[in-house]
Structure formats: C-alpha cells, structure tokens
Amino acid sequence: MAEVTFRGVFPYLVSPVDEGGEVKSEVLARLVDHLIQQGVHGLTPLGSTGEFPYLTWEQRRRVVEVTIEAAAGRVPVVAGVAAAATTEAVRQARAFEAMGADGILAILETYFPVPARGVEDYFTRVARGVNLPIVLYTNPNFQRGDLTPEMVARLAEVPNVRYFKDASGNTGRLLDLLNRVGGRLGVFSASAHIPLCVMMIGGVGWMAGPACLIPAQSVRLYELAAAKRWEEAMALQKDLWRLNQAFARYNLAACVKAGLELQGFEVGDPLPPLAPLAPEEREEVGKILEDLEAL
Numbered sequence: 001m002a003e004v005t006f007r008g009v010f011p012y013l014v015s016p017v018d019e020g021g022e023v024k025s026e027v028l029a030r031l032v033d034h035l036i037q038q039g040v041h042g043l044t045p046l047g048s049t050g051e052f053p054y055l056t057w058e059q060r061r062r063v064v065e066v067t068i069e070a071a072a073g074r075v076p077v078v079a080g081v082a083a084a085a086t087t088e089a090v091r092q093a094r095a096f097e098a099m100g101a102d103g104i105l106a107i108l109e110t111y112f113p114v115p116a117r118g119v120e121d122y123f124t125r126v127a128r129g130v131n132l133p134i135v136l137y138t139n140p141n142f143q144r145g146d147l148t149p150e151m152v153a154r155l156a157e158v159p160n161v162r163y164f165k166d167a168s169g170n171t172g173r174l175l176d177l178l179n180r181v182g183g184r185l186g187v188f189s190a191s192a193h194i195p196l197c198v199m200m201i202g203g204v205g206w207m208a209g210p211a212c213l214i215p216a217q218s219v220r221l222y223e224l225a226a227a228k229r230w231e232e233a234m235a236l237q238k239d240l241w242r243l244n245q246a247f248a249r250y251n252l253a254a255c256v257k258a259g260l261e262l263q264g265f266e267v268g269d270p271l272p273p274l275a276p277l278a279p280e281e282r283e284e285v286g287k288i289l290e291d292l293e294a295l
Helices: 025-037 057-071 086-099 116-128 149-155 171-181 195-200 215-226 230-249 252-262 279-291
Strands: 008-011 078-083 103-108 134-138 161-166 186-189 205-208
Touching (some): 008 215, 025 057, 078 086, 149 171, 186 195, 195 230
Parallel strands (some): 078 103, 103 134
C-alpha cells in the first residue's frame, strides 16, 4: 500500500444530479476545481452531504469518477463507500480503488439492527478488500450500527485502517479513543461546533459539508489551529458557527446545495424525498454567507 497521509480540510462534496437522473459532471468538476484553488487538502465524494443513500450505483460511480478526473492528482480523493450488505460494500471499495481513489471512507448503512460483531466484520472486510487507507466513519445520530472506542481500537489492528471520523460531537469519547489508538489512527472531526476542539486534543483535521461553502475560511481555521494560534482560531470558529446553526435547523444537503446555487454553482435541489429550502430559509443561508464574505 502506498503511503498516503490525510490531514486538513476535506469537503464532503454534494452530488449534483439533474431531473433525468444524470450527474451534472461539468458542475461537479467546476466545484472540485474551485475548492482546490481555495486550498482544501482533499475531497470526499459520497459523504453525508453527497446524499449517498438516495443515489443509484451508477450515479455514485459517476460522482467519484468525475471527482477523481477533475482533481487530477492535485489533492487526495477519499471516496465514500456505503451499503447494508458487506459484499456490496467490498465491491464498491474495489471499484473505486480501480478508478484511482486515494482512500475509502467506510460507512455502514443499516435497516435491521446489526450486532457488534457484524459491524466490526463489515469494516474489517471492506478494509481487507482493498489496498487503500481506510477512514472509519460513524454518526450515532443517524446510524444504528455505531462504532464504540473499543471496537475502533480492535479495527485499528487492521493495517490499512488509518483514520477515524467521528460525528458524535462527544469530545470525551474522542479523548477515550485518542488514548487507545492515538498513535495508530488519525482522528477527523465533523463540522458542527468541535473542529477546533478536536484539533486541540490531537485531531488531524475535519471532513465536512460546510467546507464546500466556506473553503477558504475552513482552510484558514485549520492553519491557525495547526500553528497553535488558538485565540485567533477560536475567534474564527465563533464567526463560522452561524453557518452550522443553519445546518442544524435545516437539512444539511439542502443547505449546502442552496448555498452553492447562490455562489453560482448550478448543483440543483436535493434528491427526493429530501426537500429544498423554502425561500425564506434560502435567504437566511445567503445572508450568513454574505456576512462571512462567501458570496
């Protein structure tokens, strides 16, 4: 396995799809180029903001393909893999590896409850199915198959399981995790209110949808944190908090897509059954972006 180091800001890309179900390749490629020019350190297609549960396999494949082609090796592309069936997740991971992805963000989709041993087996088999660095991802607010610190510690024994992204917002849980596997796994934060906190306790960056809208500000926050300029970093984190408050009130993908439309990227509406923002909600997001000098 080639040595690849992930750190910094990795925006969770949206998945622009037209009314006929075709991925809007030119729009996505232009967004990828814009984000790279703004200084992001990597890209993550098919994360939460990418609406992966609502995409067909062909749409998922095309989103990753366009992202890899547009990135053109300038930054690493960590493709999201998500399935309810372990064999399907392994198939997706291998397909993305063959396409040239630099890493895999492993996500477990569930309908029926999955026992702990089944959850661990899922992530283990995805990791062992490819020769790429694996980012384990868990979001207890939406998933029924959570990864506990004990489970992550065992999964860290798999050689190419190299990173963990936690969206719980629980810094105590992250401290527990860092005490167990801090020397073996790099920890990424979600967006919300804790990226700076995660950096302070030893994290390596964050993977987040809002970074699509405020890439330059997100990169600046990371640079300040990496330089341990905590007072300046906290002031910026406080400014950016308004955007996260909007995401907490409304659907994340709808907010990011609405904001990108206001910025001139014709990404379209979220995929049904998700609903677009109402006019007054869109206006609120626009006002926040204006205040953050992101319009």
